[in-house]
Amino acid sequence: xxxxxxxxxxxxxxxxxxxxxxxxxxxxxxxxxxxxxxxxxxxxxxxxxxxxxxxxxxxxxxxxxxxxxxxxxxxxxxxxxxxxxxxxxxxxxxxxxxxxxxxxxxxxxxxxxxxxxxxxxxxxxxxxxxxxxxxxxxxxxxxxxxxxxxxxxxxxxxxxxxxxx
Numbered sequence: 001x002x003x004x005x006x007x008x009x010x011x012x013x014x015x016x017x018x019x020x021x022x023x024x025x026x027x028x029x030x031x032x033x034x035x036x037x038x039x040x041x042x043x044x045x046x047x048x049x050x051x052x053x054x055x056x057x058x059x060x061x062x063x064x065x066x067x068x069x070x071x072x073x074x075x076x077x078x079x080x081x082x083x084x085x086x087x088x089x090x091x092x093x094x095x096x097x098x099x100x101x102x103x104x105x106x107x108x109x110x111x112x113x114x115x116x117x118x119x120x121x122x123x124x125x126x127x128x129x130x131x132x133x134x135x136x137x138x139x140x141x142x143x144x145x146x147x148x149x150x151x152x153x154x155x156x157x158x159x160x161x162x163x164x165x
Contacts, residue, residue, distance in 0.1 A: 003047050004136070004144075005161045009068050021046070023129070024128065025122075027043075030130050044087050066108050072108055072112070073112055074120070105119065141153045147164075149162075
């Protein structure tokens with residue numbers, strides 16, 4: 001899904017050591033933002049994390065992902081953003097992460113069961129991750145959101161994340 005707000009949420013999470021926005025799960029080599037947005041590469045926007053598992057669990061990071069998604073039953077949509085590059089997913093690097101991701105998915109899906117709408121968040125092995133252009137790194141922290149104001153990446157802050165104003 002859209003990487004700006006998710007990246008800031010992860011930056012604020014104690015135990016997350018660094019973040020990198022980028023593109024994954026597609027076919028093109030080293031795609032640009034414009035190419036990904038053209039829907040021709042098959043990539044989705046993503047955030048790659050380095051975290052200290054003694055301070056934050058994969059399960060907690062997955063829960064934060066679902067909190068940021070809002071409605072995981074919407075295919076190719078996060079908030080106001082639409083298109084296959086905004087599909088949501090958890091892309092794992094190990095069998096342990098796969099088990100945690102599938103458990104998080106099942107917890108989320110059970111919460112939506114009564115709505116009759118299936119959760120469409122992907123749970124797949126991580127593909128090649130291509131870092132996004134520098135302008136997309138720490139985007140909201142630098143004040144590049146529609147509000148034009150820098151947003152705090154301070155660990156533990158509860159300030160609202162504003163992608164759109």
